[in-house]
Amino acid sequence: GAVVSQHPSRVICKSGTSVKIECRSLDFQATTMFWYRQFPKKSLMLMATSNEGSKATYEQGVEKDKFLINHASLTLSTLTVTSAHPEDSSFYICSAPGTGNRRAFFGQGTRLTVV
Amino acid sequence: DAKTTQPTSMDCAEGRAANLPCNHSTISGNEYVYWYRQIHSQGPQYIIHGLKNNETNEMASLIITEDRKSSTLILPHATLRDTAVYYCIVRNAGGTSYGKLTFGQGTILTVHP
Numbered sequence: 001g002a003v004v005s006q007h008p009s010r011v012i013c014k015s016g017t018s019v020k021i022e023c024r025s026l027d028f029q030a031t032t033m034f035w036y037r038q039f040p041k042k043s044l045m046l047m048a049t050s051n052e053g054s055k056a057t058y059e060q061g062v063e064k065d066k067f068l069i070n071h072a073s074l075t076l077s078t079l080t081v082t083s084a085h086p087e088d089s090s091f092y093i094c095s096a097p098g099t100g101n102r103r104a105f106f107g108q109g110t111r112l113t114v115v
Numbered sequence: 116d117a118k119t120t121q122p123t124s125m126d127c128a129e130g131r132a133a134n135l136p137c138n139h140s141t142i143s144g145n146e147y148v149y150w151y152r153q154i155h156s157q158g159p160q161y162i163i164h165g166l167k168n169n170e171t172n173e174m175a176s177l178i179i180t181e182d183r184k185s186s187t188l189i190l191p192h193a194t195l196r197d198t199a200v201y202y203c204i205v206r207n208a209g210g211t212s213y214g215k216l217t218f219g220q221g222t223i224l225t226v227h228p
Contacts, residue, residue, distance in 0.1 A: 004158075006158070031211070032211050032214060033214075034214055034215055034216075036218075043202075043218040043219060043220055043221065044153075044159070044216075044218040045218075046215065046216070046217065049215060091156070093158045093159070095158070095159075095214060095216075096214060097211040097213055097214025098214075102147070102164065102208040102213045103149070103161045103164065103213065104151075104159075104161065104213060104214040104216060105161070106158035106159045106160070107158050108157060108158050109156070109157060109158045111156070
Protein backbone atom coordinates (compact mmCIF):
# COMPACT_ATOMS: atom_id res chain seq x y z
CA GLY A 1 0.00 0.00 0.00
CA ALA A 2 0.90 3.64 -0.21
CA VAL A 3 3.47 4.85 2.28
CA VAL A 4 4.17 8.31 3.62
CA SER A 5 7.48 8.76 5.37
CA GLN A 6 8.17 11.62 7.75
CA HIS A 7 11.58 12.64 9.05
CA PRO A 8 12.83 13.17 11.69
CA SER A 9 10.63 11.29 14.10
CA ARG A 10 11.93 13.27 17.04
CA VAL A 11 13.86 16.52 17.34
CA ILE A 12 14.97 18.74 20.17
CA CYS A 13 16.06 22.24 19.34
CA LYS A 14 17.01 25.41 21.13
CA SER A 15 14.65 28.32 21.32
CA GLY A 16 15.18 30.71 18.41
CA THR A 17 16.44 28.12 15.95
CA SER A 18 14.63 26.69 12.94
CA VAL A 19 13.65 23.09 12.35
CA LYS A 20 12.78 21.42 9.06
CA ILE A 21 10.47 18.41 8.86
CA GLU A 22 10.25 16.35 5.68
CA CYS A 23 7.27 14.42 4.39
CA ARG A 24 7.70 12.05 1.48
CA SER A 25 5.24 9.93 -0.45
CA LEU A 26 7.33 6.85 -1.19
CA ASP A 27 5.43 5.00 -3.89
CA PHE A 28 2.94 7.49 -5.23
CA GLN A 29 2.80 11.09 -6.28
CA ALA A 30 1.06 13.70 -4.20
CA THR A 31 0.29 17.11 -5.66
CA THR A 32 -1.30 17.96 -2.33
CA MET A 33 -0.16 17.17 1.18
CA PHE A 34 -1.52 18.23 4.53
CA TRP A 35 0.20 19.27 7.75
CA TYR A 36 -1.37 18.77 11.17
CA ARG A 37 -0.33 19.63 14.69
CA GLN A 38 -1.31 17.75 17.81
CA PHE A 39 -0.84 18.94 21.38
CA PRO A 40 -0.78 16.44 24.27
CA LYS A 41 -4.13 14.77 24.90
CA LYS A 42 -5.69 16.79 22.09
CA SER A 43 -6.88 15.90 18.64
CA LEU A 44 -5.12 16.67 15.36
CA MET A 45 -5.59 20.19 14.03
CA LEU A 46 -5.05 20.96 10.37
CA MET A 47 -2.42 23.63 9.92
CA ALA A 48 -2.04 23.97 6.19
CA THR A 49 -2.42 22.43 2.77
CA SER A 50 0.77 22.04 0.81
CA ASN A 51 0.42 22.40 -2.96
CA GLU A 52 3.06 21.24 -5.41
CA GLY A 53 4.31 24.14 -7.48
CA SER A 54 2.30 26.82 -5.69
CA LYS A 55 1.86 28.49 -2.33
CA ALA A 56 0.55 26.62 0.65
CA THR A 57 -2.89 27.38 2.02
CA TYR A 58 -2.92 28.04 5.76
CA GLU A 59 -5.77 27.52 8.17
CA GLN A 60 -7.06 30.46 10.14
CA GLY A 61 -4.78 31.38 13.00
CA VAL A 62 -1.67 29.64 11.62
CA GLU A 63 1.21 32.02 10.96
CA LYS A 64 2.53 31.45 7.48
CA ASP A 65 5.80 33.24 8.20
CA LYS A 66 6.47 31.00 11.16
CA PHE A 67 5.50 27.72 9.55
CA LEU A 68 7.10 27.73 6.12
CA ILE A 69 5.87 25.07 3.74
CA ASN A 70 7.58 24.07 0.54
CA HIS A 71 6.27 21.44 -1.86
CA ALA A 72 9.20 21.18 -4.22
CA SER A 73 8.30 17.95 -5.98
CA LEU A 74 5.45 15.50 -6.40
CA THR A 75 6.82 13.37 -3.57
CA LEU A 76 8.21 15.85 -1.05
CA SER A 77 6.75 18.53 1.19
CA THR A 78 8.70 20.24 3.96
CA LEU A 79 7.54 22.18 7.00
CA THR A 80 10.04 24.56 8.58
CA VAL A 81 9.29 25.90 12.01
CA THR A 82 11.18 29.18 12.11
CA SER A 83 12.45 30.86 15.26
CA ALA A 84 10.99 28.07 17.35
CA HIS A 85 9.74 28.75 20.85
CA PRO A 86 8.73 26.35 23.62
CA GLU A 87 5.06 26.85 22.76
CA ASP A 88 5.79 25.36 19.33
CA SER A 89 6.61 22.06 21.01
CA SER A 90 4.10 19.61 19.60
CA PHE A 91 3.56 16.50 17.49
CA TYR A 92 3.57 17.42 13.78
CA ILE A 93 2.01 15.01 11.30
CA CYS A 94 1.79 15.10 7.52
CA SER A 95 -0.54 13.24 5.22
CA ALA A 96 -1.14 12.72 1.54
CA PRO A 97 -4.29 11.60 -0.24
CA GLY A 98 -3.88 8.30 -2.01
CA THR A 99 -4.51 7.95 -5.70
CA GLY A 100 -7.80 6.41 -6.69
CA ASN A 101 -8.58 4.94 -3.28
CA ARG A 102 -10.19 7.89 -1.50
CA ARG A 103 -8.11 7.56 1.63
CA ALA A 104 -5.41 9.54 3.37
CA PHE A 105 -2.00 8.18 4.30
CA PHE A 106 -0.18 9.64 7.26
CA GLY A 107 3.44 9.95 8.19
CA GLN A 108 4.75 8.63 11.48
CA GLY A 109 4.77 12.09 13.00
CA THR A 110 7.55 14.32 14.35
CA ARG A 111 7.83 15.08 18.03
CA LEU A 112 9.30 18.59 18.32
CA THR A 113 10.60 19.79 21.65
CA VAL A 114 11.89 23.34 21.91
CA VAL A 115 14.06 24.03 24.95
CA ASP B 116 -18.18 18.65 6.79
CA ALA B 117 -20.95 17.09 8.81
CA LYS B 118 -20.31 16.94 12.54
CA THR B 119 -19.83 13.58 14.20
CA THR B 120 -20.49 12.50 17.78
CA GLN B 121 -18.65 9.62 19.41
CA PRO B 122 -18.44 8.30 22.96
CA THR B 123 -15.37 9.54 24.78
CA SER B 124 -14.14 6.11 25.77
CA MET B 125 -14.97 2.42 25.56
CA ASP B 126 -13.53 -0.78 26.96
CA CYS B 127 -13.38 -4.19 25.36
CA ALA B 128 -12.08 -7.59 26.39
CA GLU B 129 -9.38 -9.13 24.26
CA GLY B 130 -10.82 -11.54 21.72
CA ARG B 131 -14.27 -10.01 21.83
CA ALA B 132 -15.85 -7.78 19.23
CA ALA B 133 -15.46 -4.04 19.70
CA ASN B 134 -18.41 -2.01 18.42
CA LEU B 135 -17.72 1.70 18.14
CA PRO B 136 -20.71 3.94 17.39
CA CYS B 137 -20.76 7.27 15.60
CA ASN B 138 -23.60 9.70 15.03
CA HIS B 139 -23.57 11.93 11.95
CA SER B 140 -27.16 13.11 11.64
CA THR B 141 -26.34 16.05 9.32
CA ILE B 142 -24.47 13.97 6.74
CA SER B 143 -25.18 14.98 3.15
CA GLY B 144 -25.70 12.72 0.19
CA ASN B 145 -22.19 12.92 -1.23
CA GLU B 146 -20.34 12.52 2.05
CA TYR B 147 -18.57 9.34 3.02
CA VAL B 148 -18.07 7.96 6.51
CA TYR B 149 -14.41 7.37 7.28
CA TRP B 150 -12.76 5.68 10.23
CA TYR B 151 -9.16 6.26 11.22
CA ARG B 152 -7.33 5.30 14.36
CA GLN B 153 -4.28 6.66 16.14
CA ILE B 154 -2.12 4.51 18.32
CA HIS B 155 -0.20 6.49 20.90
CA SER B 156 2.55 8.71 19.45
CA GLN B 157 1.99 7.52 15.89
CA GLY B 158 0.35 9.02 12.84
CA PRO B 159 -3.28 8.07 12.18
CA GLN B 160 -4.04 4.91 10.26
CA TYR B 161 -6.87 4.45 7.78
CA ILE B 162 -9.31 1.70 8.72
CA ILE B 163 -12.32 1.76 6.41
CA HIS B 164 -14.80 4.01 4.69
CA GLY B 165 -18.24 3.75 3.13
CA LEU B 166 -21.01 5.72 1.50
CA LYS B 167 -24.20 3.82 2.23
CA ASN B 168 -23.52 0.12 1.92
CA ASN B 169 -21.92 -1.90 4.68
CA GLU B 170 -18.24 -2.48 4.10
CA THR B 171 -15.75 -5.06 5.31
CA ASN B 172 -12.01 -5.35 4.93
CA GLU B 173 -9.20 -7.18 6.66
CA MET B 174 -9.26 -4.79 9.59
CA ALA B 175 -12.89 -4.11 10.34
CA SER B 176 -16.51 -3.89 9.27
CA LEU B 177 -18.51 -0.71 8.85
CA ILE B 178 -22.25 -0.78 9.34
CA ILE B 179 -24.12 2.31 8.13
CA THR B 180 -27.78 2.75 8.99
CA GLU B 181 -30.25 3.05 6.15
CA ASP B 182 -30.85 6.75 6.84
CA ARG B 183 -27.04 7.22 7.05
CA LYS B 184 -27.37 9.20 10.25
CA SER B 185 -25.20 6.83 12.25
CA SER B 186 -22.67 4.07 11.80
CA THR B 187 -20.80 1.43 13.77
CA LEU B 188 -17.24 0.30 13.36
CA ILE B 189 -16.76 -3.33 14.31
CA LEU B 190 -13.43 -4.87 15.18
CA PRO B 191 -14.44 -8.54 15.19
CA HIS B 192 -11.74 -9.93 17.48
CA ALA B 193 -10.06 -7.11 19.38
CA THR B 194 -6.44 -7.50 20.43
CA LEU B 195 -4.33 -5.45 22.81
CA ARG B 196 -2.76 -3.77 19.78
CA ASP B 197 -6.16 -2.34 18.88
CA THR B 198 -5.98 -0.01 21.87
CA ALA B 199 -6.06 3.43 20.24
CA VAL B 200 -8.13 6.54 19.62
CA TYR B 201 -10.71 5.90 16.91
CA TYR B 202 -11.91 8.79 14.78
CA CYS B 203 -15.14 8.82 12.82
CA ILE B 204 -14.97 11.49 10.10
CA VAL B 205 -17.52 12.47 7.50
CA ARG B 206 -16.00 13.81 4.33
CA ASN B 207 -16.71 14.49 0.71
CA ALA B 208 -14.53 12.13 -1.30
CA GLY B 209 -14.29 14.22 -4.45
CA GLY B 210 -10.94 15.29 -5.89
CA THR B 211 -8.33 15.00 -3.19
CA SER B 212 -10.54 16.57 -0.53
CA TYR B 213 -10.71 13.24 1.27
CA GLY B 214 -7.17 13.93 2.33
CA LYS B 215 -8.12 17.07 4.25
CA LEU B 216 -9.62 15.80 7.46
CA THR B 217 -11.27 17.44 10.45
CA PHE B 218 -10.60 15.35 13.53
CA GLY B 219 -12.95 15.39 16.51
CA GLN B 220 -12.00 14.01 19.90
CA GLY B 221 -12.62 10.41 18.87
CA THR B 222 -13.24 7.38 21.07
CA ILE B 223 -10.47 6.02 23.26
CA LEU B 224 -10.76 2.25 22.95
CA THR B 225 -8.97 0.26 25.60
CA VAL B 226 -8.68 -3.48 25.07
CA HIS B 227 -8.13 -5.43 28.27
CA PRO B 228 -6.48 -8.85 28.62
